[in-house]
Amino acid sequence: MPSLTHAEARERAKLITVRDTHVALDLMVGADPAGERDGEFGSVTTIDFDAVVDSATFLDFKGIRLNAVTLNGQRIDPAGWHDGRIALTGLQARNTVVVDGVMAYSSDGEGLHRHVDPADGNVYLYGMSFLDAAPRWFGCFDQPDLKSRYVLEVLAPEDWTVHGNGPSVRVGEETPRRQAQDTSSTGSGLSGAGLRWRIEPPEPLSTYFVTLVAGPYASLYTEHDGIRCGIHVRASLGEALQREADDIFTVTAQCFDYYHDIFGVRYPFGEYHQAFVPDFNAGAMENPGCVTFRDSFIYRSRATVAERASRAGVIAHEMAHQWFGDLVTMRWWDDLWLNESFAEYMAHRCATAATDYPLWTEFGIVRKAWGYAADQSDATHPVAGNGAADAATALQNFDGISYAKGAAVLRQLASYLGDEIFLGGLRHYFAEYAFGNAEFAELLAAWTEAGGVDLERWSKEWLLTAGVDTLAVRRLAGGDQELVRVAPVDRPADRSHSVEVGAFSAAGERLDSQRVIVGDLGVAVGRPSAAVAMIPDIQDETWAKIRFDAADWTSITGLVSKITDGATRVTIWNSLRDQVRDAETDPRAALSMITEQLGDEVEDVIASLLLRYAARDLAGSYAPVPQRADRLASVNRLASSMVAAAEPGSDRQLVAFRTVIGSSADVDRLDGWRRHADLPPGLDLDPELTWQLVTRICSLSDRPDVIAETLAADQSSAAAVNAARARAALPTAEAKAAAYRLLVEPSDTSAYELYATAEAMFGYSAEQVELTRDYAVSFFRDITRTADFRSGWALGRLPALAFPLAVTEHRVLTATEELLAASGTPAVIRRAVADEVDGLRRALASVDRFSG
Structure with missing residues (x-):
């Protein structure tokens, strides 16, 4: 159609x-x-x-x-x-x-x-x-x-x-x-x-x-400030809802109070229901009065504070949409950032200011990293003004740019304008266009009327250009230093960055800091004599890649865990990942830095993200296949040491143990844990940990019996999805053939089971690569035909989830480029593959350079 x-x-x-x-x-x-x-x-x-x-x-x-x-x-x-x-x-x-x-x-x-x-x-x-x-x-x-x-x-x-x-x-x-x-x-x-x-x-x-x-549905109700609120889940999740409802209702009430105060407009849609529904494609959808969420947010297993914080952010995001998107709606999908960038920014601001879940660290290490990857890929686009020709094309721009980059840019704008003008303009915008539609120009006019100046220049610099600048500290003759901005060669743009530059001692102490604005010309930065490193953007405020003087970087790699400010550590860790992506730093050196420094990281959200990064990237696509087992073993040793050092029953213990499972090569030990033998003190198996063990066992050995045994004890829909993932992970030709057929042929398999199959089809181990390398090439021929029997979300999501990044070979890149060049490739599939192929190119460049 x-x-x-x-x-x-x-x-x-x-x-x-x-x-x-x-x-x-x-x-x-x-x-x-x-x-x-x-x-x-x-x-x-x-x-x-x-x-x-x-x-x-x-x-x-x-x-x-x-x-x-x-x-x-x-x-x-x-x-x-x-x-x-x-x-x-x-x-x-x-x-x-x-x-x-x-x-x-x-x-x-x-x-x-x-x-x-x-x-x-x-x-x-x-x-x-x-x-x-x-x-x-x-x-x-x-x-x-x-x-x-x-x-x-x-x-x-x-x-x-x-x-x-x-x-x-x-x-x-x-x-x-x-x-x-x-x-x-x-x-x-x-x-x-x-x-x-x-x-x-x-x-x-x-x-x-x-x-x-x-x-x-099982339902619970309350009332806050005259607003009737409900939470709804499948009956089989009723017990989990009883555990989670207080937190959800509390966050909801705190968000209502915050938004009412800063927007000056009461929630206008009557009752407020939050339905946690099965098989939901997105994280949530902002339907006025009845928001729908994926029901995995009703945790049937143990969840960490960081995971509850993430849920709080999604709740705050959808509530912000009641004003941005629902009260005032874009006229067409090319202004979708008016919905998503604002909701993303306001959610992190609201959760940090009004709830028990501060989220700016999560924004920097998780959300911004997602956006940085998108903004450096072939599929990058401006935050605003993308001119979506049709609705199907617009769906592909719901990405890390529209969410994370847009939010980061708005955070800068709010700081530049000040809340009196920033929020005053929004209040005028809501009053003028309530229950109607508006465009970007009308929002700019509202800010201008509130007192904003030079907004056309700002929008041209930040909203209507694509790509990521680099901010670098470099030494000059005589020992002086300056901060310079380097625009991407293929996407030049004039942008100014206001950042704080910090000087740090060998003990990780911040000795001094200075606020500078850097544009086309470099800016001098003073360096105290006791400083061993100058770090730009210590508050993680701007949208840029950060680079350091070479000698400073050597110091930074050994002191990051000593720096007390989480935002500064986020800036450093994001720079490390960027350096690996740009083939500037050997992934082995990055892995060494993580194994040496991460054990002392105090933020669970940082620790969890970097453990996953080390296992999936540094020991996966950025490693030659023969080296992957050894690198993964080093990740396992790090995670095991973190489990041993953590307080029994703590979130840190759980976060690290999840990585221990995913990086272990000891099937007998994994199976013993599955049978509750020799678990670390303070750890109890719940359904999700059990399925993680099952999936890892199945990726290492042909054990369909453990899938059947676990399914007999857990007959939930989540179990059906986990079982699909485990079956696709089995290291046999028959299992891979069956998984591949599900991806590229019509079936009545549920979307979630298809997504789980896609995630597990191409594994990173040498054995899995050997089984799937031919599929990794044929995939780009066969996936285009799925447009004959799939549409909407699933049509684009499956190629992204199943993208064979694990098979880091040039012939896979060739097959990818042939798909992108073919005139008959469906637009949705072409965009999904274009989003992912940049990661393959970068992994290949890194492996080619550092494989010696």
Whole structure:
């Protein structure tokens, strides 16, 4: 089906104004997990809209059968429906269109998703309308600037609960069941034995926000500042919800108070529900009044403080969207940064200021690193103004640039403007465009009216250019030093950086610091006589790669753990990773620095990230295959020493033990731990640790028996996903062939199981590389054909997750470049591969240079 283009959206917006949309859903068919025709449901949509008289347009409908369409009481020939669009002609000033159809439940996390929980056989539904999936469950004019008031009426089984974008009212009127073979609908579109629910959101919504959560969900409720709040999970996660609810409700309340205070606008969408749903593709979706999250955030196993902090950040992010995106919505997807960059920035600011989970260290070591990689790849793009030609293309720009780089840039802007102007402009923006749509220029105008100056220059420097500058300290003749900015050769740009430069002693003590602004000209930096290192950007404030004087770097590699400021350590560790990526530093030297310094790191989020980096990159793609086992063994020794040094039962012990599992080559020891033998004091096996052990055992030996045994004890949907990962990790030709078929051929396998299979298909060990090196080449031929039977999120995510980075060979790069050059490569797959190929090129360059 064609993706809506920006030109088509502009034209349709000139012709029509949508007033009211009524959606009636019959969910009785499909409520029985073993029932016939459980893959479909009835949907009747009635839309009232204004139009230019005698004009023509189209309505979006991606059902499986179209029963009837009427426009202003006149039937339209269903033959006018093709490619997901229904032609509407001869429009009047006021119009009513009724679309009666049969829709398909999805299994890919988009449209109206249907999940049968293997733990108890219950059916759970949720609606995911982003980015262009709304027409998969109701007819609509699907673009962000055609907002409408909505009413949803839902017929569902008596034991279900139903929630959506507004308060849900249980009508309770029972009607006779519709016969299974009757596919027609009349009136409201509801029939069958069950209970009716009515959901009426209090404010207009864009189509991509409309959601529905229906099923026998376990729920908890509270109220904060007059706002009714609910949390909803599958019944099988009810016990875990009891453990996690207090923290979620507390963070939610703290975020409401913070946002109300700084935005000056109360939350405008009535109730606030947070539904943690199965098989969810994203981390969460900001549907007004009913945010949906992936249900792995309801921890069924032990979670660290850092993991709860990450969840708090996601909660704060989605709540920020209630203002950025929901209250004021972009007109088209090329301004998606108005949603994501702001929500990312505000979430870290809010969580740090208002909750027990300060997040700026996490932003620097995790989120910024994600963005740096994206901004140095072939697929880089400006933060703003990317000119997304159609909706499908826009989806590919939801990346580390739109999130992390945009947030980092906004953090700089807020510091430059000061909160009086920064927040004052936002308040004006909310007041001016509330419940409507806006563009970047209108936000700049709001800041200018609040007192901001020179914003056009700032936006040109930071929002409309791509690439990462390098800030480097260099020595001059006579021993003086200066800080210089070097723009990327292939993406030159004029940018200014305001950073703090610190001087450090051999004991890691900060002796002095100075604030400098560096642009095209270098800036002198004073160096105390006792300093052994000058470190730029000690507060991790800007968006740049950091480089040091060579002698200073030698000192820094031995004192990073002595530096007390976490932001400065983040700057150093990010520089180390950049140096490895740029083939400036031997990965073996980087691994030595980590093994020598990481044991004293006090921030678990830094320790966890660098342990994963050492195992996956330094002992994986950046290592020649024959050297990987030895390098991984050094990671295992580091993690084991960290377990031994940690307090029993502490987060540090758990973080390190996870790496011990993933880096161990001792199958007998792993299997002993799986059977609860000789575990470190203070560690108890929970379901997720057990599955980590199973997956590692299976990657080292042909042990499908441990998968079956663990599945017998754990029949959850999470277990099914973990089992898929373990099966794909098995080191046999048969297992790899089966995993490969799942990736490149049609099947009814759930999206999460496909993602897990993709993650485990190409392993880093020599044995796994030997098994998969031929698949790593054929993958780029076969993956393009998946566009024939996949769409949306899964179409782009699978090539990214399965990208064979572990097979670091030039012939794999050649196959990748052939895919990118081929004229017939689907755009979504081309972009996903372009995002990943930079990592392969860099790993190859490093291995080629340092393989001696």
